Amino acid sequence: MAKAREPEQTDRELTMSRAMVEAIATEMRDDEEVFVMGEDVADYGGIFDSTEGLLEGFGHERIMDVPISETSFIGAGVGAAQQGMRPIVELMFSDFFGVCMDQIYNQMAKNTYMSGGGVSVPMVLMTAVGGDYNDAAQHSQTLYGTFAHLPGMKVVVPSTAHDAKGLMHSAVRDDDPVVYMFHKRLMGIGWMPAPDGPKTGVPEGDYTIPFGEADVKREGSDVTVVTLGLHVHRALDAAESLADEGLDAEVVDLRTLVPLDIETVLESVQKTGRLVVVDEDYRSFGVTGEIIASVAESDLDALDAVERVAMPDVPIPYARPLEKEVQPDATDIEEAVRSVNE
Amino acid sequence: MYSDMVTARHYEERLQEEYLEGKQPKFDISAGPIPGELHLAAGHEPAAVGVCQHLEDEDTVTAPHRPHHIAIAKGVDLKRMTAEIFGRETGLSKGKGGHMHLFDPEVNFACSGIIAQGAPPAVGAALAAKKRNSDAVAVSYLGEGAINQGGFLESLNLAAVQNLPVVFVIEDNDWAISMPKGRVTDVSDGSQRASGFEMPGERIDHNDPVAVYEAAERAVGRARAGNGPSLIEVQVHRRMGHFMGDAQGYRPDEEMEKLDELDPIPRMEERLRAAGLDDERIESLRDAATERVEEAIDWAKDQPQPDPEDAYEDVFTNPPEGPAAAETGGDD
Numbered sequence A: 001m002a003k004a005r006e007p008e009q010t011d012r013e014l015t016m017s018r019a020m021v022e023a024i025a026t027e028m029r030d031d032e033e034v035f036v037m038g039e040d041v042a043d044y045g046g047i048f049d050s051t052e053g054l055l056e057g058f059g060h061e062r063i064m065d066v067p068i069s070e071t072s073f074i075g076a077g078v079g080a081a082q083q084g085m086r087p088i089v090e091l092m093f094s095d096f097f098g099v100c101m102d103q104i105y106n107q108m109a110k111n112t113y114m115s116g117g118g119v120s121v122p123m124v125l126m127t128a129v130g131g132d133y134n135d136a137a138q139h140s141q142t143l144y145g146t147f148a149h150l151p152g153m154k155v156v157v158p159s160t161a162h163d164a165k166g167l168m169h170s171a172v173r174d175d176d177p178v179v180y181m182f183h184k185r186l187m188g189i190g191w192m193p194a195p196d197g198p199k200t201g202v203p204e205g206d207y208t209i210p211f212g213e214a215d216v217k218r219e220g221s222d223v224t225v226v227t228l229g230l231h232v233h234r235a236l237d238a239a240e241s242l243a244d245e246g247l248d249a250e251v252v253d254l255r256t257l258v259p260l261d262i263e264t265v266l267e268s269v270q271k272t273g274r275l276v277v278v279d280e281d282y283r284s285f286g287v288t289g290e291i292i293a294s295v296a297e298s299d300l301d302a303l304d305a306v307e308r309v310a311m312p313d314v315p316i317p318y319a320r321p322l323e324k325e326v327q328p329d330a331t332d333i334e335e336a337v338r339s340v341n342e
Numbered sequence B: 001m002y003s004d005m006v007t008a009r010h011y012e013e014r015l016q017e018e019y020l021e022g023k024q025p026k027f028d029i030s031a032g033p034i035p036g037e038l039h040l041a042a043g044h045e046p047a048a049v050g051v052c053q054h055l056e057d058e059d060t061v062t063a064p065h066r067p068h069h070i071a072i073a074k075g076v077d078l079k080r081m082t083a084e085i086f087g088r089e090t091g092l093s094k095g096k097g098g099h100m101h102l103f104d105p106e107v108n109f110a111c112s113g114i115i116a117q118g119a120p121p122a123v124g125a126a127l128a129a130k131k132r133n134s135d136a137v138a139v140s141y142l143g144e145g146a147i148n149q150g151g152f153l154e155s156l157n158l159a160a161v162q163n164l165p166v167v168f169v170i171e172d173n174d175w176a177i178s179m180p181k182g183r184v185t186d187v188s189d190g191s192q193r194a195s196g197f198e199m200p201g202e203r204i205d206h207n208d209p210v211a212v213y214e215a216a217e218r219a220v221g222r223a224r225a226g227n228g229p230s231l232i233e234v235q236v237h238r239r240m241g242h243f244m245g246d247a248q249g250y251r252p253d254e255e256m257e258k259l260d261e262l263d264p265i266p267r268m269e270e271r272l273r274a275a276g277l278d279d280e281r282i283e284s285l286r287d288a289a290t291e292r293v294e295e296a297i298d299w300a301k302d303q304p305q306p307d308p309e310d311a312y313e314d315v316f317t318n319p320p321e322g323p324a325a326a327e328t329g330g331d332d
């Protein structure tokens, strides 16, 4: 029978936002060069609680509220990082990167390469992703694929408080730019209730989770479900329902897109023969296609059946029945798993 | 102007009630009849009515994330706008846009939830008017927080250098979510930015709709006459949180206490009385506004929810041949 792999044992449960903040606070205490910059990160504590409480400990000099000028303050993060500081810069919603994309994908992501390795950019760009709260097309995108597609940035997507803390420690200590994409629905914000899954035990001390190590969140023998972020929890829900039907699904949480742990995915597919990839980002030219192509390239014979579940290629609509239609849910995942098992 | 002001105010109060239904005592953004976030503009009315009085249907307005008062002043269809906010099939955008993305092409009204990003399209509407030798103008509304954004400053420059008929209107409510203006800029009078582009800039203090009306008369007149862009900054007051659910812990009590005293609606009423309007007439204008709002809300709530399959329509005006979005979607 399948058994979930437990996170590191501890009785202390935290929401994902508390876990992220704990890691940031520790890094700031340990290193004077770490600071946070973004819109509404100080007095408000971050619209999604990503910096809640940091102002009290560190003051406005190190938890910096900045004007609504993303080109300028994200670019300033790049400049400070090139001087050897370790800025954590928040872009309030990943949807807003359109106004400041040059600083992200031409400056932050490419300066190391273009300088022949002479310059490094140890910066964390933290941003909220995801829908499921009816905020329509400009505030609900997930955009994992866009950031992962453009070379030069590491891309991190936690799904639990335990992972969120360890990945944040790794992100701040990394000498390269890291885009840390947290899903709003996982944060445990008062006004946007989270599912139960992301609130996990979190060790008090600091610990790192290496990039490029996917985590098998549920072991199973019939089908491999590969996903990340919010959809880890939807896949786990689907796996529970499917278990009642006698279908045993393995759920692989990618945790980082760059670097991508295709080995763990491959091992799982070699065991199950069937692959379902689930992503809240748009279907075309994205994570789902990338995972399937990488598995096919490595071991085409291992694949008996493949299916993808993703956001269709439409801007995310506002009305509840419309958003529900396009957002992949546990039922969609169940159907896909059944279909690769036929 | 007064009618539009009270219509907008009553509308915001009623939307607030509807929005909070099911969200009390515990606020959950997914509960209640109105989806998504809601940004209300109570206290911003003078900036909307004073300018839009000078506009015709052909004139373009681009509004930001806090758009209802401007939409009402511009003459956006109130019933269909309300149906949109409730996410219904007969809404302005068939339930696809929602409250931050109201589009009414009949009266050339559009919105964007991305800060300052309505300014460039307003410049484009003005460019089209100039190329076609029409006397239409374009107005772009933004908050004082938005004017530190590159898109705004670039738009001022392009409008100036091309001598385009556009009026930029800044609603200065002193707050950008939790950030007071004094902490994001050293320029306390935003209209001064106009001087860097050699265009006229005016600031209207005290949230005065008549002064806005007069300044807009000059600015719109100048644009229509082919004399180029201008900038108006209007002092307004945000009577509520940035969005519904914002507890405003960052806002000083003294400021909150002054809000009623600064409310532009009673002050406008006093002005009307001084000009000779009796209470009965004022009351009847209020009643008419209430009736219009109630009718729109009742109508909107009766409208059907959109069919889930409609999610796949309207991505393109001229959809490409081949598999439709629906067939490549997650729900097949």
Ligand SMILES: Cc1ncc(C[n+]2csc(CCOP(=O)(O)OP(=O)(O)O)c2C)c(N)n1
Pocket: A039, A068, A070, A092, A096, A099, B065, B066, B113, B114, B115, B142, B143, B144, B145, B146, B147, B171, B173, B175, B176, B177, B238, B242
């Ligand atoms: C490019 C971009 N950055 C940030 C935001 C998030 N945001 C929405 S409204 C807002 C504050 C806007 O303040 P202001 O322009 O003064 O308008 P107000 O809300 O006060 O009417 C912010 C930061 C956004 N929507 N778009």
